[in-house]
Amino acid sequence: MTTSPNAPMTSPTRRDLTAENALPYVPPGSGRTSSTDPGRSRTESSKQEWDRDSELSLMSKAVIATVFGLALLVAAFAVIGRLGGWAADYGTILVYLAFFLWMSIAGRVFWWGADTLIAEFKKKSNTVGDRR
Incomplete structure (x- = not known):
């Protein structure tokens, strides 16, 4: 099966993500919520923060x-x-x-x-x- 070099990509991975429309990286346990997760409140995320005393x-x-x-x-x-x-x-x-x-x-x-x-x-x- 040969394909034309001008054939559209059929990869399941999106290739059109750029810095403008990419989601921001929020490290786990940072206490910050992503703007795309409106259901999570500040109190829910603070429960998962790193506890220095537990180390x-x-x-x-x-x-x-x-x-x-x-x-x-x-x-x-x-x-x-x-x-x-x-x-x-x-x-x-x-x-x-x-x-x-x-x-x-x-x-x-x-x-x-x-x-x-x-x-x-x-x-x-x-x-x-x-x-x-």
Whole structure:
């Protein structure tokens, strides 16, 4: 089936949207309502706004990251003896590249959490010493 180069486009996607007639982008949770949504009131949109108090503290995130990273490292060390068999079955490059990637991600997550915890403890110990 051949079509003429002058045949109209039959794509379901509209191609005539320009900056003048495009809808404005309203990020979710921004508290603003779109002009095309008249049924939503300001109070309904404010219920969905981001609540800063509901977010985890930096210490909580650091503890979670440290434990998760440590669990990933323990899992990697638990299977380190099987790498040779997996390399023979699935290919040396693939297995060792995947292991390197796993260890890199696990190490980075663990050290971010550990460094953050150490910095928080140092900050707290410095402020405790200042009170004396």
